[in-house]
Amino acid sequence: MPRIPRGQEKFLCIVDLKGWGYANCDVRAYIAAIEIMQNYYPERLGKALMIHVPYLFMKAWNMVQPFIDANTKDKFVFIDDKNLEETLKQELDESQVPEMYGGKLTPVPLS
Numbered sequence: 001m002p003r004i005p006r007g008q009e010k011f012l013c014i015v016d017l018k019g020w021g022y023a024n025c026d027v028r029a030y031i032a033a034i035e036i037m038q039n040y041y042p043e044r045l046g047k048a049l050m051i052h053v054p055y056l057f058m059k060a061w062n063m064v065q066p067f068i069d070a071n072t073k074d075k076f077v078f079i080d081d082k083n084l085e086e087t088l089k090q091e092l093d094e095s096q097v098p099e100m101y102g103g104k105l106t107p108v109p110l111s
Helices: 027-040 055-067 081-091
Strands: 011-016 045-051 076-078
Touching: 027 055, 045 081
Parallel strands: 011 045, 045 076
Antiparallel strands: none
């Protein structure tokens, strides 16, 4: 996985929650992950674009968000499915939007 280039200090991530369900609902783990981000890497996250967000996730988010710093909380952007392609192209260059979301970036397998 490439590193963030010198001079670029923030990153944007697309968090696709399609298929997320009760089995993935570990509120303590989410709080711990967010605490690590806001305490050790407070200004690295530019935005987290949350897509395909199920109802159950929003219930979990409502339990977690009171523990998140307001500055960090503002970086989480929830995108409606109907505005997905348009919003991604506004936030990112089309060459950086994955093909599966209407862009031109070919995904690289993690394995």
